[in-house]
Amino acid sequence: MVCEAVILAAGLGRRMISETPKALHRLAGVPLLGWVEQACREAAGRPALVVLGPEGAAARALLPSDVRFVLQSDRRGTGHAVQQAEAELRGRCDQVLVATADMPLIRAESLRRLIETQQTHAGPVTLMTLTLPEARGFGRVERAADGRVLAVVEEAVATPAQLAIGELNSGLYCFEAAWLWEQLPKLKASPSGEFYLTDLVAMAAGEPGGVAAIPAGDPDEMIGINTRAHLAQAEQALRRRVNRAWMLAGVTLADPDTTYIEASVRLEPEVEILPNTHLRGSTAVGRGTRLGPNSIVADSVIGEACTVESSVVEGARLDDEVHVGPFAHLRPGAHLGRGVHMGNFGEVKNSQLGPGVKMGHFSYVGDAEIGRDTNIGAGTITCNFSREGKKNRTVVGRAVFIGSDSLLVAPVQIGDGAATGAGSVVTRDVPSGALAVGMPARVVRNLKE
Numbered sequence: 001m002v003c004e005a006v007i008l009a010a011g012l013g014r015r016m017i018s019e020t021p022k023a024l025h026r027l028a029g030v031p032l033l034g035w036v037e038q039a040c041r042e043a044a045g046r047p048a049l050v051v052l053g054p055e056g057a058a059a060r061a062l063l064p065s066d067v068r069f070v071l072q073s074d075r076r077g078t079g080h081a082v083q084q085a086e087a088e089l090r091g092r093c094d095q096v097l098v099a100t101a102d103m104p105l106i107r108a109e110s111l112r113r114l115i116e117t118q119q120t121h122a123g124p125v126t127l128m129t130l131t132l133p134e135a136r137g138f139g140r141v142e143r144a145a146d147g148r149v150l151a152v153v154e155e156a157v158a159t160p161a162q163l164a165i166g167e168l169n170s171g172l173y174c175f176e177a178a179w180l181w182e183q184l185p186k187l188k189a190s191p192s193g194e195f196y197l198t199d200l201v202a203m204a205a206g207e208p209g210g211v212a213a214i215p216a217g218d219p220d221e222m223i224g225i226n227t228r229a230h231l232a233q234a235e236q237a238l239r240r241r242v243n244r245a246w247m248l249a250g251v252t253l254a255d256p257d258t259t260y261i262e263a264s265v266r267l268e269p270e271v272e273i274l275p276n277t278h279l280r281g282s283t284a285v286g287r288g289t290r291l292g293p294n295s296i297v298a299d300s301v302i303g304e305a306c307t308v309e310s311s312v313v314e315g316a317r318l319d320d321e322v323h324v325g326p327f328a329h330l331r332p333g334a335h336l337g338r339g340v341h342m343g344n345f346g347e348v349k350n351s352q353l354g355p356g357v358k359m360g361h362f363s364y365v366g367d368a369e370i371g372r373d374t375n376i377g378a379g380t381i382t383c384n385f386s387r388e389g390k391k392n393r394t395v396v397g398r399a400v401f402i403g404s405d406s407l408l409v410a411p412v413q414i415g416d417g418a419a420t421g422a423g424s425v426v427t428r429d430v431p432s433g434a435l436a437v438g439m440p441a442r443v444v445r446n447l448k449e
Contacts, residue, residue, distance in 0.1 A: 003115050003174070004093040005040035006085045009033050009101035010053035010072040015227045021056050023101035025231060027238050029262035029280060031062050032225060035104035042108035043115060044097055049088055051081045077194030078171075079187045082180070090181050095119070098173045098197065102225040105234055105241075106172065110221055113214060114174045123209030124179035127152070127201065128172040130216040137226055138168035139198050141213065149211040151202035157190065169198060170222055179207075254292075268304075286320065300330070303338075316348075319355070337372065350391075351382075360404065368394040368408075371416065377404035384410045397432065419447060 013022025023033040033050065040048040047066045052059055054073055070084045082098060089096065095118055097111060110128070118126040127149075129141050135155060140162050142151045152169045153162045183203055187195040204211050216222050220237040223230065242263065243256040250269030253259045260278040261267075267285050274292030279285070283297050286304035291297060294310045302308065303320035311325035315332030324330065324342045333350030336342065340353050343361035351365045354372035359365065363376055367384040370376065380402050382394045392410035396402070400414055403422035414420070415432030424441040433448045 001094040001119055002092070003044045003095040003097055004046065004089050004177075005044045005048040005097040005099065005111075006082060006089070007033065007036050007040060007048050007050045007099050007101055008078055008081045009050050009056060009059065010075055010081055011102070012053065012055065012075075013102070013226070016225075016231075017228070021053065021059075022225065023056065024058060024062065025225070027104050027231070027235055028242060028260075029264060030104075031059070032104040033059055033101040034063060036099055036101050036106065037063055037067060039106050039108045039111055040097060040099055043111035048099075049085050050101075051084050077190070078197035079184060079195035079199065082197055083184050083195075086181050086184065089177070093177050096175045096177045096180050098171075098175065100171050100224075103171065103222065104225065105221045105223055105237055107218070107221055110217060111172070114172060117212055117214050118174035118176070121209060121212040123204055123211055124176040124183075124207050125200065125204040126174045126212040126214065128170045128216055129213050130168050130170050130219065130222045131166050132168060132219065132222065135163070135168060136224055136230070138170065138224070140165040141167040141169050143167070148205065149201065149213050150205050152198035154190075154196055154198055156192075169201075170216060171224070173197070175200075179204075295325075299332075343378070354398070365394075367391050367410065368396065370396045371398035371400065373398060374400040374402070376402045377406060377422065379405040380408070381406075382408045382410060417447065 009023040011022055016022050024031045037048050049068045051070055051072050070088055072081050072084050097115060114126055114128055137155055139152045139154045140158055144150050183200055187199050189195055201211055223234045223237055225231050225234055242261050243253055243259055246267055247253055251267050252272040255275040258275045259273050262280045264281060265279045265283045268287040270287045271285050272290045276294045277292035278296045281299035283300050285302045288304050289302055289306040291308050295308050296312045298314045300313045300316045302318045305320055306318050306322045309325035311328040313330040316330035316334040318336045319338040321338055322336045322340045327344045328342050329347040331349035334348040335352045337353055337355035339355055340357045342359045345362045346359050347364045349366040351368040353370045356373040357370050359376040360378035362378050363380040365382050368382045374396055384392050386392055394408050394410045395413045397414060397416035399417050401419040403420045405423045406420045407425045409427045412426055412429060414430040417433045418430045419435045420426055421437030424437050425439040426436060426441045430436045433446055434443045435445050435447050436443050
């Protein structure tokens with residue numbers, strides 16, 4: 001059987017108090033809608049069809065290119081939203097899986113269970129139910145004395161007796177497609193003028209086979225997002241899920257509750273992550289590396305056996321056996337070769353430090369190329385920004401000794417084996433093997449002599 005997934009993502013989410021549509025708020029770096037689309041894709045075996053509101057255009061750039069979209073320009077409820085998908089899907093599938101973008105923790109396995117139940121169910125619909133101590137806006141599932149599902153009542157129109165019902169409707173359904181398209185036009189508007197998809201449950205209850213209901217497994221999967229408080233709860237639940245998976249994959253987390261790993265991050269076994277460390281974006285970390293405590297690594301590639309201690313690394317590349325920090329900052333374009341040591345309160349931007357470079361504390365290297373085995377003394381600064389607003393480049397050769405508090409005024413080159421005295425202001429090129437001192441620096445002798 002062919003199953004198509006429809007994701008309802010047109011809601012504004014007014015209780016979020018945000019200019020960003022609710023479906024585009026992020027968990028672990030991924031929009032809520034992105035999590036649901038991935039789960040639906042895995043469960044149905046094909047890209048989902050997403051129903052967007054007029055404000056949701058940004059979603060098109062945030063999801064895979066094969067995802068399809070339809071517009072619900074006039075928000076008239078969940079039933080009306082699914083109707084917008086009819087022209088795209090009618091006659092092309094046997095089943096329709098319906099999910100909502102504000103339930104980002106739903107797993108593909110749970111959706112697959114919903115689909116498989118409907119495939120063997122004689123009636124036209126299967127829904128997933130749950131029991132929670134807090135209703136959180138979910139509709140109530142009414143049953144007959146014999147246990148048959150009779151209806152789902154939206155919380156907004158439920159009576160006090162109905163509100164007391166403990167079984168809740170998750171908003172996840174799998175419909176027989178032909179029945180769904182036939183019944184949607186028969187929905188009646190609620191007092192607010194909306195057409196509720198939940199009304200289809202009462203209609204299906206009168207059909208042969210009735211309604212199948214399966215219980216949700218993990219309560220965390222059912223965390224729906226209506227407020228920023230709910231968003232924080234989902235973030236905590238997702239962090240537990242992600243961190244557990246990494247620990248089972250051989251990564252050591254000293255304190256999982258204070259370790260934040262976005263979904264796009266890749267880690268090898270034997271990585272050790274200390275408390276209050278954040279890994280974001282397209283970060284990849286090699287075997288045996290130790291990160292933290294109190295470190296932020298974003299969109300960076302870190303090799304094996306490295307140490308990043310209490311530092312910020314963004315858009316950078318570290319080869320194997322690099323030591324950074326504490327309190328260092330690697331900015332976009334920084335590339336540290338094998339065995340580089342970068343001391344505390346140092347900063348590197350758009351520069352390459354060759355293998356074995358030692359960079360002392362309180363130093364800044366920007367728009368520079370530093371040769372292997374060079375020593376950069378404490379307080380060294382590459383003065384790369386001119387009055388005209390141009391970024392100039394500094395090139396330092398191999399095995400150079402840069403004295404503490406040296407200022408390298410770009411554009412400037414320092415040859416292999418050269419040295420600068422402490423406090424030098426280097427405004428002119430220094431030949432290989434020469435010693436330059438002073439302000440401005442001048443060559444005083446050849447170190448090879």
